[in-house]
Amino acid sequence: MTTTAFKEPVRQETPGAAAREPxxxxxxxxxxxxxxLLLLPALLLELLVHLVPMAIGMVMSFKELTQxxxxxxxxxxxxxxxxxxxxxxxDAPVGNALLHSFLVTVAFTLLSVxxxxxxxxxxxIFMQDTFRGRGLLRALFLVPYALPVYxxxxxxVFMFQHDNGLVNHVLHDQxxxxxxxxxxxxxxxxxxxxxxxxxxxxxxxxxxIVMAGLQNIPKELYEAAALDGAGMWQQIRRITLPxxxxxxxxxxxxxFLWTFNDFNTPYVLFGKSAPEAADLISVHIYQxxxxxxxxxxxxxxxxxxxxxxxxxxxxxLLVTSRGRRASTDV
Amino acid sequence: xxxxxxxxxxxxxxxLVLAATACGGGSTGGGSDDSPKTLTYWxxxxxxxxxxxxxxxxxxxxxxxxxxxxxxxxxxVPWSDLLNRILTATTSGQGPDVxxxxxxxxxxxxxxxxxxxxxAKNFAKIGGKDRxxxxxxxxxxxxxxxxxxxxxxxxxxxxxxxxxxxxDAGIAKPPATWDELVADGRKIQARGRSALGAEGSNPSENIxxxxxxxxxxxxxxxxxxxxxxxxDPKVVDAVKSYVDLMAKDKVIPAGDxxxxxxxxxxxxAKGRQAMLLWQSAAANLKSQGMSEDAYGIxxxxxxxxxxxxxxxxxxxxxxxxxxxxxxxxNLDGATQFVKFMTSDAEQKILNTAYSSIPPVKSTQADAxxxxxATAVLKNTxxxxxxxxxxxxxxxxxxxxxxxxxxxxxxxxxxxxxxxTDSVKAALQKAQQQMPAA
Numbered sequence: 001m002t003t004t005a006f007k008e009p010v011r012q013e014t015p016g017a018a019a020r021e022p023x024x025x026x027x028x029x030x031x032x033x034x035x036x037l038l039l040l041p042a043l044l045l046e047l048l049v050h051l052v053p054m055a056i057g058m059v060m061s062f063k064e065l066t067q068x069x070x071x072x073x074x075x076x077x078x079x080x081x082x083x084x085x086x087x088x089x090x091d092a093p094v095g096n097a098l099l100h101s102f103l104v105t106v107a108f109t110l111l112s113v114x115x116x117x118x119x120x121x122x123x124x125i126f127m128q129d130t131f132r133g134r135g136l137l138r139a140l141f142l143v144p145y146a147l148p149v150y151x152x153x154x155x156x157v158f159m160f161q162h163d164n165g166l167v168n169h170v171l172h173d174q175x176x177x178x179x180x181x182x183x184x185x186x187x188x189x190x191x192x193x194x195x196x197x198x199x200x201x202x203x204x205x206x207x208x209i210v211m212a213g214l215q216n217i218p219k220e221l222y223e224a225a226a227l228d229g230a231g232m233w234q235q236i237r238r239i240t241l242p243x244x245x246x247x248x249x250x251x252x253x254x255x256f257l258w259t260f261n262d263f264n265t266p267y268v269l270f271g272k273s274a275p276e277a278a279d280l281i282s283v284h285i286y287q288x289x290x291x292x293x294x295x296x297x298x299x300x301x302x303x304x305x306x307x308x309x310x311x312x313x314x315x316x317l318l319v320t321s322r323g324r325r326a327s328t329d330v
Numbered sequence: 331x332x333x334x335x336x337x338x339x340x341x342x343x344x345x346l347v348l349a350a351t352a353c354g355g356g357s358t359g360g361g362s363d364d365s366p367k368t369l370t371y372w373x374x375x376x377x378x379x380x381x382x383x384x385x386x387x388x389x390x391x392x393x394x395x396x397x398x399x400x401x402x403x404x405x406x407v408p409w410s411d412l413l414n415r416i417l418t419a420t421t422s423g424q425g426p427d428v429x430x431x432x433x434x435x436x437x438x439x440x441x442x443x444x445x446x447x448x449x450a451k452n453f454a455k456i457g458g459k460d461r462x463x464x465x466x467x468x469x470x471x472x473x474x475x476x477x478x479x480x481x482x483x484x485x486x487x488x489x490x491x492x493x494x495x496x497x498d499a500g501i502a503k504p505p506a507t508w509d510e511l512v513a514d515g516r517k518i519q520a521r522g523r524s525a526l527g528a529e530g531s532n533p534s535e536n537i538x539x540x541x542x543x544x545x546x547x548x549x550x551x552x553x554x555x556x557x558x559x560x561x562d563p564k565v566v567d568a569v570k571s572y573v574d575l576m577a578k579d580k581v582i583p584a585g586d587x588x589x590x591x592x593x594x595x596x597x598x599a600k601g602r603q604a605m606l607l608w609q610s611a612a613a614n615l616k617s618q619g620m621s622e623d624a625y626g627i628x629x630x631x632x633x634x635x636x637x638x639x640x641x642x643x644x645x646x647x648x649x650x651x652x653x654x655x656x657x658x659x660n661l662d663g664a665t666q667f668v669k670f671m672t673s674d675a676e677q678k679i680l681n682t683a684y685s686s687i688p689p690v691k692s693t694q695a696d697a698x699x700x701x702x703a704t705a706v707l708k709n710t711x712x713x714x715x716x717x718x719x720x721x722x723x724x725x726x727x728x729x730x731x732x733x734x735x736x737x738x739x740x741x742x743x744x745x746x747x748x749x750t751d752s753v754k755a756a757l758q759k760a761q762q763q764m765p766a767a
Binding site: 066067068070071073092093094097161162163183185186187188271272273275276287290291292293294 | 410414417420421423438439441442443444530531533584585587588590722725726729730732733736737739740741743744759762763765
């Protein structure tokens with residue numbers, strides 16, 4: 001592949017331009033500074049909405065912040081790295097519970113993102129061909145993404161009920177797949193219940209993005225491949241997936257961050273105290289902060305989570321950008 | 331360009347002002363009378379819905395406005411949000427003037443320093459401390475401090491039983507001991523009905539029951555100096571006894587392990603279940619269509635007979651307290667409002683509407699609260715109820731132990747053995763999660 005070097009347009013000098021230069025300077029300055037001035041409100045609001053609270057959270061993580069100081073948190077005594085030590089002491093209960101929650105979240109995220117991507121991609125490829133009812137089907141696919149999260153998840157809560165839920169009715173009463181009705185909202189199965197809801201809620205987004213990405217792949221590539229005798233799987237492997245790589249890189253990253261930080265789904269499904277098997281880190285930190293009122297420890301956990309996500313995102317971007325460079329250098 | 335510069339300057343100024351406000355933390359002011367004509371009141375959701383609460387409260391607030399000229403802005407807050415809302419208000423200093431709190435949170439919220447202490451001077455403004463029942467005052471904050479709130483509604487647990495199911499099973503009277511309850515439960519199950527309901531996934535419900543079981547075993551979750559004592563063998567036995575109602579005795583159905591949204595009340599109201607341990611359930615049952623004639627109310631069973639004090643305790647002192655935010659801008663109005671809400675006339679109206687017991691002694695004798703059903707609750711509060719530990723970490727205790735019991739119920743429901751060791755391990759984990767005192 002060859003690239004065309006970008007060339008700056010050659011500036012045409014006109015007679016008398018040098019003489020006008022001093023008078024044009026303030027105008028140029030204004031033109032240069034205008035975009036920054038226009039950006040300033042957004043930057044300030046970003047500072048206010050994200051960076052200031054983040055900085056406050058970091059300060060809190062170094063304080064012994066409990067209910068005794070919540071009224072004026074700045075008077076809470078400093079604990080140095082105490083909250084961090086408690087959070088990463090995996091032999092003690094707080095650190096051990098955090099590690100457990102972290103591992104559950106990693107497993108949940110990998111499975112959820114993988115399944116969302118797989119189902120979304122498969123559905124998008126399937127929907128590439130035109131057929132009767134495609135528009136209706138596409139709209140139906142997007143319903144989970146369009147529904148308000150609370151309403152959608154609370155419906156799943158009813159469906160997962162042990163005695164009257166639809167899930168047990170189908171699996172046990174109708175299909176006889178389970179020996180007795182299972183518990184989905186407590187105990188070990190809660191992980192699968194959470195995963196099911198997460199994938200149901202997340203795959204339409206993958207479908208939407210992949211579908212948009214597919215629009216950019218020239219049809220001629222498929223026609224040429226078909227003429228050369230490539231089957232459907234070979235076309236997907238050799239044309240579709242490589243062409244979707246830039247889209248997938250963003251999609252997987254966004255899905256990863258959303259899923260890892262997902263709070264609404266486990267909170268609505270299980271309430272403030274999730275079962276151990278489905279104790280996602282977002283709810284775990286919420287519980288440490290707002291249910292047991294250890295705001296300092298909760299802040300330290302949040303900072304650790306932020307660092308982890310920054311490292312993972314940085315590594316991901318590094319690896320994927322190297323991959324992209326390698327592919328463009330070929 | 332001048333307008334752009336002005337806009338940019340405005341944006342910078344605004345953001346700095348907002349940032350300064352955001353960073354300011356809670357106000358440490360002691361209240362004022364800057365806004366004497368308005369009050370904001372956060373009421374907890376007591377009725378069948380928020381709309382029902384508004385219907386009950388608004389006419390009374392209008393009455394207060396007519397008497398004093400103070401307009402009360404009402405917001406009914408669902409239980410699930412209330413504690414978070416209070417914490418947020420405490421942190422920001424931007425809260426209501428008057429608010430309802432669960433009485434078990436009194437000591438925890440008192441520790442934040444956000445609530446107005448009810449010293450002798452403040453109590454004198456609302457008619458004196460002696461107007462209130464001693465049991466209700468026991469849940470208004472730590473024993474060595476001035477109360478952080480004033481009792482508003484009192485509740486107690488009782489055993490609700492379905493008369494028809496009992497008659498069909500040949501049971502003449504409600505059980506007075508746990509052994510009798512298990513025996514009756516088996517008779518009821520033999521006729522294809524479930525015996526006793528529970529909210530296994532609701533930490534707060536769990537904590538109320540295991541607290542009573544601990545009292546009946548002569549144990550406390552906290553030592554005399556306020557330290558968590560969850561692994562005391564008697565506490566372990568008490569918790570195991572409660573979970574065994576599902577794990578061993580099978581009188582609580584396994585499905586109740588995942589109940590957390592008052593489904594057990596619905597089961598009882600619909601006649602699917604013979605017994606329910608609940609606090610002042612009459613209004614709730616009525617709203618679900620259950621006639622008052624269809625059920626009876628008896629004291630919660632104890633180990634060895636008639637409820638009373640000591641190991642015969644059969645209920646926690648439950649209820650709602652009325653607190654004033656310390657940094658209110660209408661201190662005088664807030665005090666007037668508390669006086670109004672705890673007046674004899676209002677106590678009668680409000681406690682009738684919520685089927686609760688008035689904590690104001692002079693109102694308890696009113697004919698509205700002398701019906702046989704109410705008498706059981708009133709007698710329980712007077713003679714055999716105990717306040718939950720009034721320690722600063724009470725809120726954490728509710729969550730940690732309540733969740734441990736939830737997990738034990740999940741084990742029982744899944745058919746895993748609930749042993750003394752597994753109960754002890756769960757309670758040990760809960761104790762380790764408690765903040766250092």
